[in-house]
Amino acid sequence: MIENADQIFVLLKHWLIGFLPTGLQGVAGVLLSVVGIIAVFPTLFALAVWMERKGLARMQNRRGPNRVGPFGLLQPIADAVKSLTKEDIVPLRADAVVHFMAPVVLTVVVFMGVAVLPMGRNMTLAPMDAGLLFFFAMGASTELAVFMAGWSSRNKYSLLGAMRGVAQMISYEVPLLMSSVAVVMITGSLSLDKIVAAQNQYTWGLPHWYIFTPWGLAAFLMYAIAATAETNRSPFDLPEGESELVAGYFTEYSGFKWALFFLGEYVGMLSISGLGTTLFLGGWSAPLASLGWVPSWFWFFSKVLMSIVVFIWIRGTLPRLRQDQLMNFAWKFVLPFTLLDLLVAALWRFMNDSWARWMVCSMILLLAYALMGGVGMSREHFGLRKYRYAE
Amino acid sequence: MLGEGILKGLAETAKNFVGSFVSAERLTTVQYPEERIAPIEATRDFPFLVYDGNDWEAGMRCVACQICEKECPPKCIYIVKSTEKKPDAFGKLQIYPARFDIDISVCMSCQICVEVCPFEAIKMDTEFELSRTDRFGGLLFDRKELSKSNEHYHKIHPTEAAEVDARLAEEKAKADAKAKAAAAAAAAKAAAPAKPVAIPGNPDAKPETGETKP
Numbered sequence: 318m319i320e321n322a323d324q325i326f327v328l329l330k331h332w333l334i335g336f337l338p339t340g341l342q343g344v345a346g347v348l349l350s351v352v353g354i355i356a357v358f359p360t361l362f363a364l365a366v367w368m369e370r371k372g373l374a375r376m377q378n379r380r381g382p383n384r385v386g387p388f389g390l391l392q393p394i395a396d397a398v399k400s401l402t403k404e405d406i407v408p409l410r411a412d413a414v415v416h417f418m419a420p421v422v423l424t425v426v427v428f429m430g431v432a433v434l435p436m437g438r439n440m441t442l443a444p445m446d447a448g449l450l451f452f453f454a455m456g457a458s459t460e461l462a463v464f465m466a467g468w469s470s471r472n473k474y475s476l477l478g479a480m481r482g483v484a485q486m487i488s489y490e491v492p493l494l495m496s497s498v499a500v501v502m503i504t505g506s507l508s509l510d511k512i513v514a515a516q517n518q519y520t521w522g523l524p525h526w527y528i529f530t531p532w533g534l535a536a537f538l539m540y541a542i543a544a545t546a547e548t549n550r551s552p553f554d555l556p557e558g559e560s561e562l563v564a565g566y567f568t569e570y571s572g573f574k575w576a577l578f579f580l581g582e583y584v585g586m587l588s589i590s591g592l593g594t595t596l597f598l599g600g601w602s603a604p605l606a607s608l609g610w611v612p613s614w615f616w617f618f619s620k621v622l623m624s625i626v627v628f629i630w631i632r633g634t635l636p637r638l639r640q641d642q643l644m645n646f647a648w649k650f651v652l653p654f655t656l657l658d659l660l661v662a663a664l665w666r667f668m669n670d671s672w673a674r675w676m677v678c679s680m681i682l683l684l685a686y687a688l689m690g691g692v693g694m695s696r697e698h699f700g701l702r703k704y705r706y707a708e
Numbered sequence: 709m710l711g712e713g714i715l716k717g718l719a720e721t722a723k724n725f726v727g728s729f730v731s732a733e734r735l736t737t738v739q740y741p742e743e744r745i746a747p748i749e750a751t752r753d754f755p756f757l758v759y760d761g762n763d764w765e766a767g768m769r770c771v772a773c774q775i776c777e778k779e780c781p782p783k784c785i786y787i788v789k790s791t792e793k794k795p796d797a798f799g800k801l802q803i804y805p806a807r808f809d810i811d812i813s814v815c816m817s818c819q820i821c822v823e824v825c826p827f828e829a830i831k832m833d834t835e836f837e838l839s840r841t842d843r844f845g846g847l848l849f850d851r852k853e854l855s856k857s858n859e860h861y862h863k864i865h866p867t868e869a870a871e872v873d874a875r876l877a878e879e880k881a882k883a884d885a886k887a888k889a890a891a892a893a894a895a896a897k898a899a900a901p902a903k904p905v906a907i908p909g910n911p912d913a914k915p916e917t918g919e920t921k922p
Contacts, residue, residue: 375728376721380737633725634717650710690710 323612326353327439350442354431361618362583363393368622369629376633396576403572408471411569415469420570420577423462427584430455434591435510437601437614448509449501452592453494456547459585460486463556463566466578470569478565481640482556485546488647489553493543495655496536499662500527500596509592513600522606526599531678532662535686537597539655541627544589546647548582550628552635553643560637590624591617650693657685749865752832754812755821756856760796764855769796769829772805776821776830784814785821808851812838828872834864 321328330353334345367382367390374381382389407413433448435441445451460483467479501507504515518525527533546553549565557565567578594600598620601613638646661678668674728734738745761767772789788807796802821830833856840846862869 372725375725378724378728378734378736380735380739630718630721630725634721635714687709694710 323438323614325612326437326614347442351432354428354442358428358431358584358587359580361587361621362580363397364622365583365587365625366393366396366579368625369632372626372629373633376630400573400576405572405574406569408569410471412469412471415465416569417574419462419466419469420567420574420581422465423459423581424577424584426455426458426462427581427588431584431588431591433509434588434595435513435600436591436617437612440601440614441510444510445508447507449497449507449512449592449596452509452588453490453497456493456585456589457486457490459581462581466570467566470566472569474562474564474568475566478556478558478562478568481562482549482566485549485553485555485643485647488644489543489546489651492539492647492651492655493547495652495659496540496543497592497596499532499536499655499658502659502662503527503532503666509595509600513595513602516599517602519606524599524602524604524606526597526602528597530665531675531682532658532665533597535658535661535682536655537593539651539658540593540597542651543647544593545628545631546643548586548589548628550586551632552638554637555640555643558637586625586628587621590621590628593624594620650689654685654689658682747834747864749867751834751864752819753817753836754815754833754838755810755819755830755854756833756860757808757851757854758829758831758858758861759855760858762857764852764857766794767796767857768804768851768855769827770805770808770851771796771802771827771829772808773826775824775826779820779824781818781820782814782816784811784816785809786811805851808854809848810854811848813843813847828876831861831865831868831872 330346330349333349334342337345370392371381371389382392385391385395407416430452432442433445433451435444441448443451463482463486464479467475467477467482470476500512504512506512506515516524516526523529528537549556555565556562557567562568567575570578594617599616601617603609603611603613603616661681664681665674665678668677724734758769759765759767760769772787774787774789777783777785777787786807786809787805790804790806793801793803796804817832819832822832838847858869858873861872
């Protein structure tokens, strides 16, 4: 029974396609998995929006949505109905085709990225050998959608938002990739299934997740920062800074196209959390060997939702950065640190498995962090803001 | 060290998050349609017309002097004077408003009409749930909709209403005394000169009952 629970979706799929003739089974299997993903991720999106609204409200000592359904759980459905029934406005001078294509491209690309994530044992839609590469290729394409939206709207706020978005996403793409490269160096594979398999081992009942190594922790932190910036989340939400740019690159979108942007953003957040889970948090593997009986997909999705909680927590805490702070942080702190982390990962790979390895790697990273942080914070354009006239 | 402030901030938000579940006084939100907080005494939104007694039409204090209509900055009051007089709550003959309309959608709640009214006839209400399905006709209140009893006024603004009542009682007492004095004087006048002066063309020499013009 418990083994069945772990493989329930796989078994269900096989049972369903068993009704079809053999020639169609391959296609039907893929289609069924796609339908599964397209059903599950928007549901998670709705859940994430609900969690965000409730969580942020509680952090601000409010109650959050509580009118639609129990605890406001049906609020996303009400929102969906609202955006579906709203008028879809295309600006007169906008490039209608590109304007229409931008949300479509965003949504498609974001869902494509999800396809390579191992969501449970034997639950990868497209188990590619270069899954990580594919994911990043798709992740980078979201910039295209952002720019299409901003450029085609013929609106200065949209354009500024898109410019900011592209600049930010390209800047943080580099540390995002670099921090993942450390994992690839240790695992020796770009296949996400192999990366999970490498972490799905236990010593004294504790997992071999990469976050529990010095280089892994450092890479995870840098990955988390870069992922926050990559998904345009607060404190890196400059491309859609409400106080400056109305809504950034999707200012001119309304109704369901706007909802698609919203969906794309959240599914992007979910998928990048999924990748972070896969790379550093052991993917679908259980946090303790004794918990191995719990279905693997449960672990994957709970880790993803935990990451979402952290995203929300950070959004509730930090104010928005300035553009120069954003760029300085990416190029002068995150990127050098990830490069150093690559070096440490290499050191880890070639040193013997002993306490000395732990000591050396931790010391290098801690020293570098303290030094870079200290130097950076004392620098005028990077550190604490000095007020010349105020105060 | 870098990141220290972020950790402090995260601890702060976490404290608020947990605190909002633990302590009720953190949550200041009032769940409006179910929960209500009593409005403070100085609350005001739109004017209403005060009437004494039980019948709104008979007891209406307004004498259609049209001062409020003239003073109203957004010009949301419309008054039509009656052609005949009728007795008010104190039995005095007064002109009354044949029409008294306030367009609530135009009113800006400035309270100037209340301040200029010499008859304490118009006061500010606290009723705020005024949504209507018809935004033009529905928000144009006629004198029946505007009329509210003095008891209602006492209920929403007790202190102010008590002051107004005291003032009105004082004025009434003064007027009564004056009327009595005038009546007495007239009676004395009628009694003392036994010989009637008999000036013709002065038929209404008898004292009026209570036209008070202070």
